[in-house]
Amino acid sequence: MKNILDRNQNKAGEVRNLLVAKKVLMVNLISSPGAGKTTLLERTCEELNKKFRIGIIEGDITTDRDAQRLKKYNIPIVVINTEGGCHLDSHSISKVLDSFDLDDLDVLFVENVGNLICPSQFDLGETFKLAIVSTTEGDDKPGKYPMLFREAKAVLLNKIDLIPYTNFKRETFNSDLKNINGQVPLFEISCTRGNGLKEWIKWISKQILSTSSTEV
Amino acid sequence: MKNILDRNQNKAGEVRNLLVAKKVLMVNLISSPGAGKTTLLERTCEELNKKFRIGIIEGDITTDRDAQRLKKYNIPIVVINTEGGCHLDSHSISKVLDSFDLDDLDVLFVENVGNLICPSQFDLGETFKLAIVSTTEGDDKPGKYPMLFREAKAVLLNKIDLIPYTNFKRETFNSDLKNINGQVPLFEISCTRGNGLKEWIKWISKQILSTSSTEV
Numbered sequence: 285m286k287n288i289l290d291r292n293q294n295k296a297g298e299v300r301n302l303l304v305a306k307k308v309l310m311v312n313l314i315s316s317p318g319a320g321k322t323t324l325l326e327r328t329c330e331e332l333n334k335k336f337r338i339g340i341i342e343g344d345i346t347t348d349r350d351a352q353r354l355k356k357y358n359i360p361i362v363v364i365n366t367e368g369g370c371h372l373d374s375h376s377i378s379k380v381l382d383s384f385d386l387d388d389l390d391v392l393f394v395e396n397v398g399n400l401i402c403p404s405q406f407d408l409g410e411t412f413k414l415a416i417v418s419t420t421e422g423d424d425k426p427g428k429y430p431m432l433f434r435e436a437k438a439v440l441l442n443k444i445d446l447i448p449y450t451n452f453k454r455e456t457f458n459s460d461l462k463n464i465n466g467q468v469p470l471f472e473i474s475c476t477r478g479n480g481l482k483e484w485i486k487w488i489s490k491q492i493l494s495t496s497s498t499e500v
Numbered sequence: 501m502k503n504i505l506d507r508n509q510n511k512a513g514e515v516r517n518l519l520v521a522k523k524v525l526m527v528n529l530i531s532s533p534g535a536g537k538t539t540l541l542e543r544t545c546e547e548l549n550k551k552f553r554i555g556i557i558e559g560d561i562t563t564d565r566d567a568q569r570l571k572k573y574n575i576p577i578v579v580i581n582t583e584g585g586c587h588l589d590s591h592s593i594s595k596v597l598d599s600f601d602l603d604d605l606d607v608l609f610v611e612n613v614g615n616l617i618c619p620s621q622f623d624l625g626e627t628f629k630l631a632i633v634s635t636t637e638g639d640d641k642p643g644k645y646p647m648l649f650r651e652a653k654a655v656l657l658n659k660i661d662l663i664p665y666t667n668f669k670r671e672t673f674n675s676d677l678k679n680i681n682g683q684v685p686l687f688e689i690s691c692t693r694g695n696g697l698k699e700w701i702k703w704i705s706k707q708i709l710s711t712s713s714t715e716v
Contacts, residue, residue: 317532317616317645318637345617347644368647370586370617398645399617400533401561401586420636420662421534428563429533429614431584446636449662451692476667 292406296374299381299409306386309495310394311488312410314432316425317398319418320442322350323475325393329357331485336390336492341380343372343397350395360384371402374409390496391488400425404432411495412437419443419452427460438469440484445474508622512590515597515625522602525711526610527704528626530648532641533614535634536658538566539691541609545573547701552606552708557596559588559613566611576600587618590625606712607704616641620648627711628653635659635668643676654685656700661690 303310313321329338340361342351348363355361362380364372372394384392394410396403404413415436417425420443426433433439439461447454461470469487473480519526529537545554556577558567564579571577578596580588588610600608610626612619620629631652633641636659642649649655655677663670677686685703689696 316534316614316637317641318634345645345647349640349644368617368621370615397617398532399586399615401584401613401615402618405584418534418636420634420659421532424565425533428565429561431561443636446662446665449665 289405292374295378296407296409299374299378300411302381302386303392303409303411306389307496308386308389309391309492310408310410311391311491312394312396312403312408312413313416314396314400314403314413314436315398315416316400316418316421319398319416319421320475321395321398321416322353324416324440324442324473325354325395327475327478327481328393328485328488329354329359331481332391332489332492333357333359335489336496337388339384339389339392341372341377341392341394343395345369345397360389366397370397370399371406372396372408373406377408391492400429400432404435411491414438414440416440416442419447420450422450423452423454423456424460426457426464430464433461433464433468436465436468438471438487439465441470441472442475444472444479445477505621508590511594512623512625515590515594516627518597518602519608519625519627522605523712524602524605525607525708526624526626527607527707528610528612528619528624528629529632530612530616530619530629530652531614531632532616532634532637535614535632535637536691537611537614537632538569540632540656540658540689541570541611543691543694543697544609544701544704545570545575547697548607548705548708549573549575551705552712553604555600555605555608557588557593557608557610559611561585561613576605582613586613586615587622588612588624589622593624607708616645616648620651627707630654630656632656632658635663636666638666639668639670639672640676642673642680646680649677649680649684652681652684654687654703655681657686657688658691660688660695661693
């Protein structure tokens with residue numbers, strides 16, 4: 285296991301150096317299955333497609349369904365099928381980077397395989413990791429799966445429109461998250477209803493601008 | 501990886517032989533984080549605690565929160581903390597079996613780590629795997645994460661009370677599931693509202709009776 289992680293880390297360093305040189309922000313999106321990664325990308329593409337040059341890497345076990353949903357934005361998308369593998373690694377990312385014209389990109393979103401555990405242990409060479417968690421998974425996720433929440437540069441709490449129909453308690457969620465990563469920005473959103481997306485778009489735009497050569 | 505799986509399989513065989521000899525049904529509960537495994541165990545213990553002798557193994561990364569929720573049923577519970585590991589394996593199960601009096605058990609529920617991928621690849625020596633998936637994860641889970649659904653002896657679709665507030669389509673879910681595992685029994689349930697639990701309890705009771713020496 286240590287060898288695998290060491291080899292992954294070395295290649296991640298190469299990927300990171302390349303992206304810094306090309307001024308491309310790479311965001312590693314991590315969540316449980318069905319927390320809303322693809323829907324977040326849909327909403328984000330709708331808002332940012334005119335301002336920034338976006339690329340997407342879709343990590344999926346066996347299908348290209350998520351990529352199909354994103355085709356309508358006419359942006360470069362590459363699918364990595366892990367064929368049963370539970371996370372992306374830096375070697376698979378490095379290989380597909382050749383498919384993009386990095387000089388023509390500001391931001392590259394990587395949608396990792398739906399899994400709250402393994403993807404947080406593999407550096408892809410990303411600029412940062414982003415945690416998405418949905419209210420319907422329960423308020424105990426940061427406490428029970430701390431690794432991702434410790435590493436994430438920001439946390440998106442999705443499906444807040446469903447809180448009234450569940451036993452999700454904001455105090456439990458917020459208190460656990462604060463214990464694990466006290467300073468992390470938290471965005472409460474609903475990707476289907478639109479709540480909170482303005483704040484998210486503003487934040488991610490700032491991150492892209494601080495990296496890319498595009499001026500808005 | 502092959503070595504790890506081979507070693508796991510050998511130990512799983514030992515576990516299975518022991519459980520068969522002791523007439524204990526072992527159910528390996530697998531789902532995404534927050535799909536409702538612990539709540540299903542709560543409802544199941546409430547119904548079956550007087551009829552059968554139940555034991556529980558709680559697989560969790562770092563806390564004993566799920567075990568705490570189940571303490572009120574006064575049944576033997578053992579926690580396995582994987583310390584970052586993304587699934588249980590047969591070696592950890594084998595070790596904790598000593599903590600149970602197997603002659604005094606009819607059924608042993610194993611709540612695996614919340615992960616729709618890795619746990620389906622590790623035989624624990626269970627009698628069968630059970631897949632739980634919630635409607636709020638989306639209707640595309642069997643299609644996108646087929647391994648578990650192919651292996652499961654039954655599928656529980658939880659949180660059906662939330663369908664009206666989501667874009668979950670039964671036809672998509674059912675059609676994908678049928679393609680992957682045509683004959684698998686499907687139980688539509690809501691562990692918080694009680695829907696469908698009678699049918700589930702009837703089915704699992706039948707499974708326990710067919711293995712155990714208890715007569716009801």
